[in-house]
Amino acid sequence: MKYRIEKDLIGSKEIDDSKYYGINTVRALENFNLCNKTINIDFVREIALVKKAAAITNMKLGNLEEKKAEAIIKASEEVIEGNFDDQFKISAFQGGAGTSTNMNVNEVIANRAIELMGGNKGDYSIIHPLNDVNMSQSTNDVCPTALRIATIKKVKTVIKELQKLKEAFNEKEDQFSEIYRLGRTQLMDAVPMTVGQGFGAYSKVLERDLYRIRKTEENLKDINLGGTAIGTGLNATDRYIFIVADTLRHLTKLDINRANSLVDGTQNTDSFVEVSSALKTCAANLIKISNDLRILNSGPRGGFGEIALPARQAGSSIMPGKVNPVIPEMIGQISMRIIANDTAITLASSSGQLELNAFIPLIAESLLESLDLLEKASVLFREKCVDGILVNEARCLENLEKSTALVTALVPHIGYDRACELAKKALKEDKSMREILYAEGLYSKEQVDFMLDPSQLIKPASFEGEVRVVS
Template sequence: MEYRIEKDLIGSKEIDNSKYYGINTVRALENFDLYSKPVNIDFVKEIALVKKAAAITNMKLGKLSEQKANAIIKASEEIIEGIFDDQFKISAFQGGAGTSVNMNVNEVIANRAIEIIGGKKGDYTIIHPLNDVNMSQSTNDVCPTALKITTIKKVQKLANEINKLKEALELKEDQFSQIFRLGRTQLMDAVPMTVGQGFGAYAKALERDLYRIRKTEENLKNINIGGTAIGTGINSSDRYIFIISDTLRSLTKLNVSRCECSIDGTQNADVFVEVSSALKIFASSLIKISNDLRILNSGPRGGFGEIILPARQAGSSIMPGKVNPVIPEMVGQISMRVIANDTAITMAASSGQLELNAFIPLIAESMLESLELLEKAAILFREKCIDDILVNEKKCIENLEKSTALVTSLVPFIGYDKACELAKKALREDKSIREILYSEDIYSNEDIDTMLNPSQLIKPSELKDTIRDVS
């Protein structure tokens, strides 16, 4: 194996010459040897995009020669294309506010750019990772800017999938609009409803989630690039800030713009808490929906058994014939992880001190994991569960008729106390409310059937005006 020697302020190290990264990356690999996930590769690629924008800007300002700038631009594009993914293995959890990942990108770009020009890796007299690749930049404006761009792109993808999931639920609302089932409160029999009404309510919750998540893009678009170390813009210039902001807007096709106060954009991470909060609310909706589906699907003989979730895999290594609701279970677990990530993001954002938040790496890992998990969960929930849900109409009607839920509809006619007596009698004699009413001979069978018709009980009505008052 061939090695090269690189130096930093701490000392020197042998670097495997096949690697494009340098001494800063090697130290980070040693210091953060956590056997954890590496930094999110999409985040790395957006950092490379920022480096490309900086090279274009510095070339326009005459700070970088065309040869150097074009080599840096080409190397950055190759990272964005995924050619050097194997060069980014630093743990997602790292000290230094993201300095390690920023330097990792700087070194890979520099060494690849040196090759493009015709030099040998490690010869930083040709292109330097800091003097050239990191010119007019700091980790403290590069990483927040790249993270906001990464987050916006993933928010947009997630929003698209939430909308598809909402539409799938709305289709079920229409499909099951004429199938009645027993509504329940606190897991106890309540009043009639349609299966479709339940799915319609789920869709409305996701509609609000979608609005909240889309709205977070507004604050994410304010980037602190050019603020450098603490937001004051030391070692950059006003022209640089305006040009790189325009360049990033052009490269990303996103309406990003420079912060009104770069010090604020450098030290405060509240925008990420805002995004995470919206994700947490969506996760809570998914938990509610997935739990409801599991309950309504329970059985098939010993539970509710009112809906039938698609069978996706055998459910037990010991119990033959058992099929579990694995997709809703998976969705619930992902949602719990997102809620846990929200706690981490909140704590990390609140732990920033003075002019910098050192915990950007934790925010990045937690935020991007949540966005990616929720996007995939929305796809799988829709494709492998919601789209193929069926209803056991016979079981729905059976449970509705056996319950005391229909007695509520009698209150306008016979009063609450008399209705209670009928309910207790039905339970005591193990009969339906309909059967009890038939035997009471208070109303004609035709009037009873009208009063207990579920289609009249799932919406406001003036049914009392059509039935003889015997109260």
Template sequence: MDYRLEKDLIGSKEIDNSKYYGINTARALENFELNNKAVNMDFIREIAVIKKAAAIVNIKLNTLTEEKGNAIIKASEEVIDGKFDDQFKVSAFQGGAGTSTNMNVNEVIANRAIEILGGQKGEYEIVHPLNDVNMSQSTNDVCPTALRIAAIKRIRKLANALAELQEALQIKENEFSDIIHLGRTQLMDALPIMVGQGFGAYAKAIERDRWRIYKVEERLRVINIGGTAIGTGLNATNKYIFMVTDVLQDLTKLGIARSDFPIDTTQNCDVFVEVSGLLKACAVNLMKISNDLRLLGSGPRGGFAEIILPMCQAGSTIMPGKVNPVIPEMVGQVSMRVIANDTAITLAASSGQLELNAFIPLIVECLLESLELLEKTVIIFKEKCIEHIIVNELNCKENLERSTALVTALVHHIGYDKASDLAKVALKEEKSIREVLYDEGTYSKEEIDKILNPFELTSPGIPGK
């Protein structure tokens, strides 16, 4: 195997010459050998966008030659396009506040730029990872800025997916608008409700999630690029600070803006907690809906069986014919993961000290994972579950008629105590409330049927009056 020798503060190290990364990345691979997730590629690509923007500005400011700067720009574009994805294997859980990730990108871009200029990897006198690729930057302004940009792009995708899920639920609301079934409170028989009304409630919850997540983008638009190490801007000129934000706006097509106090934006991560909190709220709603669907679809003989979920795959290795609600179960598990990620983000953000938060790599991993998981989950939930749900109208009717909950419609006619007595009779004689009323003869069949009319029972007012 062909090797090249690279040096750093600690000493020298042989680097596989086929690798575009250098000694800093090699040490990180050894130090954080967790054999788990590598750094999120969305984050890597947005760091490369920042490197491209910095090179563009430094060329304009004559602090970087056009030849060298253009090579950096081309190499950055290749990273953005995914050409070097296999060179980014550092663990998402790393010490150093993201320095290993920033250096991974710096080294890959530098070595590729060296090749573009006709040199060999490791000839850093041609293009240097720090002096040239990282010019006027620090890990501490690059990483938060890249996270904000990556998160905004993911938020837009998630908001769109939620809008489509909301629409799918509204379609079911209309489709099931005239099918009545038994409502439950605390899992016990309660008042009747239209199946469509239940789906309408789900749609409203998702509508709130969509709007909250769409709006939270505003919180992420303020970036600290140009603040360098602690937000004071040392080693970045005022011209660079203003120009690099303008170039990033142009490259990302996002309404990002320079922070008016980068010291705050560098050290404080509460914005990411706020965003994560809204993702948690969305996860809570998705879990509630998925759990409801599992209950309503339980059976097919021993459960509620009031809705029929699409059959996606065989459910058991030992019980023939069993089909599990795998899509709602997946939704529940993703929701749990998002809630767990929110806890991790909260702990990481609160663990920052003085001028920097060393735990931003964990925030990056958890926030971007939650955004991506939610987006994909919402799409799958809509396409493989919600759109294909049908109602078992016979079971809905039978469960409702067997329940004593219908007696509630009589409270304004005969009083609470008398209604309770009727419920006791129905339970003792194993009859429906309707049958007990027919037998009692206090009201005519027409009057009883009017009082127990499904549309009377599921809308405001006194049934039968």
């Protein structure tokens, strides 16, 4: 194995010459040897995009000679395209506010650019990771800017897939609009409803989630690139600060802008908390929906058994024939992870001090993971569960007829107390409310059937004071 020697303020290190990263990355690999998650590769690619924008801008301003800039731009593009993903293996959990991540990207781009110019990796007299690749930049404006871009892109993808999931529930609302089932409160028999009404409620809550998530994009658009270390723009110029924002807008095709206060954009991370909060709310709703589906699917004979979720895999190593609701269970766990990430993001954001938040790496890892999970969960939930849901209409009707829920329809006619007596009698004699009313002779069979017709009980009266049956 061939090695090269690189130096920094601490000393020197032997670097495997096949690696494109340098001494700063090696120290990070040693210091944060956690053997767990590495930095999110999409975050890395957006940092490389920032490096490309900076090189283009510095070339335009005459700060960076054209040959160097072109090599840096080409190397940045190769990182963006994923050609060097294996060179970014440092832990997502690191000290230094993302300095190790920024250094890692600087070194890989520099060494690849050196190769493109005909030199050998590590010969930083040709292209320097900091003097050239990191020119007019700091970790503290590069990482937040890259995270904003990555977040906006992922938010757009999440919205697209969540919209499809919402539409899938809409389709089930229409499909099951004329199938009646027993509504429950506190898991106890309540009043009739349609299966479609339940799915319609899921669609509506996801519609609100989409609205909340969409709103978060606005506060992500203001980038602090050009603010350098603390937002004052030291080692950058006014022209660079304005031009680099325009360059990045052109490269990303996103409606991003230079922040009015670069100091604010450097030290505050509340816009990421806002996104996470919207994701958390959606996750809470997905837990509710997934639990509902599990309950309605339960059994199939010893439980509710009113809907049938698609069978995806054998459910037990010991119980033959058992099939578990694995997709809703997965959705529940993903949602719990998103909620946990929101707690981490909230704590990390609130832990910023003075002019910088040192916990940007945790915010980046947690937020990008939540967005990735919600996107993939929306696809899997729709394709592997919701689209294939069937309804056991006979079981729904049986549970409805056997319950005391229908007695509620009698309250306007016979009063609450008398209705209670009939409900108790139905339970004691193990009869349906319909059978009890037939036997009581309070109304004709036609009147009973009309009063207990589920289609009359799933909506308000057509006008105030309407009485459905006159005894």
